[in-house]
Amino acid sequence: MNKVVKRLAALFAVCMSIMFSNVAYAQEPATEETSLDSVVIEDINSARNGVVQVNYVYIDDDDKTHIVKGGTGFIIGDAEKTEYVLTCESNITVDGDTKKEAFKYLGIPKEKNGDYKDVKLEVQVVAASDVTVEARVIATSSELDLAVLELSQPIHTRAPLSIYTSEDGSVKDLPYEIADKVYALGFPDEVIFETNEKYYSNDRIAMTTGSIANIATIDDVLLIQHDATVGKNNCGGPLINEDGKVIGMNVIRKDGDYFCALDSTEIIDVLDAIGVEYTKSFYEEEVVALASTEASSTGEEVVVPVKEKSPMPLIIVVTVICVLLLGVVIYLFVSMKKDEPKKKERKKKGLEPEIKPFNPENIQKTTGNMGKAQDQGTSLLDSNKDSGTTVLGAAPLPKKVVSGTLIRKRDKKQELIDKENFTIGKDSLHTDFCINDNSAISRTHAVIRVMQDGVYIEDCGSTNGTFVDDKRAIAGQPVKLSDGAIIKLADEEFEYRI
Structure with missing residues (x-):
């Protein structure tokens, strides 16, 4: 018993030393914080170059353009071939009441029957200043609040963004998770007729920051719930991670206190279904595997950046183990002290049982019917020896089956x-x-x-x-x-x- 207590005490001391070393490690200042922050800022600034203003416009008889409403979108596709823009369906549609107010404000005449005749409405994407590119709507979804637009020509001063998701589009192996940092990109204010008919330049793109609170299916739609502020000024814009990769599209929807973004898997399902080309980034394992294969052919060493995780969970686990071990040591020590007087008393009275060492010769090997009884758990008593040794339940112990x-x-x-x-x-x-x-x-x-x-x-x-x-x-x-x-x-x- 004394040896057991000593060993547990030694183990407790080791655990305590590990815990304090981890605490010291956690308190060391981060030497690379500045460089990491600069990398994050660079990636986010690069992502800004893929964000565009999408306008729903009225073109009058003099070919003059009037903004009915506008919103945020982002470019995907191939800059050398065809570029597309993703945005909210609600950014390029208006309800009946809003349309009436807009047409009245813009001075569009009515026919005798009260209808508007030959009203020319288009969707345009701002390239620079008030220069726009015509966009054709190729797919919309009211359920997802998603619209896919095809540009009439590439915008060469902008760069398509990459969608970050699992390789096969599975929601079980997403490369982002709860508590990850996220950034919502958009414009400073809502674009709407009468109050704010503006063409925002690329340097006016605004950003809100937050973290992922949950990834959940709501009304059959997979959404990323986060606390980066989303409004009519930036809905339809991308939700990006610290690497500047798109993990979702922000929508005008809230779940409790959290804002929502359409998950990347929902987006790529639509794009794959309608045959739209886009750039997709896989899970880091795929990147590492490809890099390793390429490096093996060139003989170069592959260096993969790994994010350091906080040692706090380890500290908590070690602390709990130390407390439990301390409790066991105290319990054994107290029990040993309580049993010590009883043992002394039993020894005095001669009641302390004598424990004999095990002798294999004391066990009688039987055959025939006795062998069957042995399989049934029957006790075998040695009739030749006087040692009193009894083998109970003498069936052989089960063995591990090794299958190769x-x-x-x-x-x-x-x-x-x-x-x-x-x-x-x-x-x-x-x-x-x-x-x-x-x-x-x-x-x-x-x-x-x-x-x-x-x-x-x-x-x-x-x-x-x-x-x-x-x-x-x-x-x-x-x-x-x-x-x-x-x-x-x-x-x-x-x-x-x-």
Whole structure:
């Protein structure tokens, strides 16, 4: 008991030293804060160059343009071929009452029946100053409040933005998450007839900042809820991350205290359906994998920037463990002190039981019917020896079933497959075989399943794929493994042996 207490006390001391070292680390000043901030600002400023003003206009008989209303949009596509603009549908449409007020203000005459005849309305995108480019509406969605516009010609002083999403458009592996910093881009004020018929230049683009509060489906639409202010001045504009990549489009919608943006997966579903070309950025794993492949052919070293995470969660965990260990030490110490007088009293009275060492010769081996009784948990008593040793429940202990071995080609290390469902990936909390030294491996990459007719491997929707003998496995479809099969998880190669 004394040894146990001493060991626990030593472990407690180690935990405390780790905790204080992490606290000291957390309190060290950040030496690269300025350079990181400058990089973020540069990326955000670059994203501003893809934001444009979208106007819904009336053209009179003298070909003079009058703004009915305007809003924010952003450019996607190919600057050398066709450029498109994404904006809110509500930015290029007006309800009946607003239209009547606008037409009255603009002096548009009515016909005898009270209708307006041959009123020329267009959608235009501001290129520079009051120079505009005509835009054709190719798709709209009232449910998403999304409009896709095709420009009549590229705007060469602006740059299309990249949409940041998962590689396959899946909402389960989005490259952004709750608490990430976000920025909403737009213009200083709402553009509307009578009060603010302005053409905003690129240097007037305004930005609000915030963080992601939630990513949730509301009324069958996936929305990013955040606290960067959104209004009629910047709805239809992009919601970007610190790298200046578009993760959503801001809409006039609130959920409680939070503003909303249409998630990138909803946007790319529409763009893919109507065949619009755009630039898409994948999850960082894909970028690292491609960079690694390219570097391997040139012999260059790949350096991937990694964001430092706060050590605070580790400090909390270590603190909790230390408190629990301290409680165990105190409990054992108190219990030991309480039991000490009783032990002394039992020794005096001769009541302390004698513990005999285990002797395998005291166990009688039986055959025949007694062997059957042994399987049923029957006690076997040694009739020849006088030691009094009894074996209860003498059925053999269950053994782990090993269904093969994975041999890693890189370092020849072997990993036993000792479960019916043997999970492989880089997430140490949710996998049986953790590969944390290869960034091309997904968090939960694949699972090896032991079935009645053999051993199978199944891809879990990984980014860089699972291959068996150079054939890519389809996610969710098991592939049977034979002795000597070559398994590739992304660019990590294994040999399966039975």
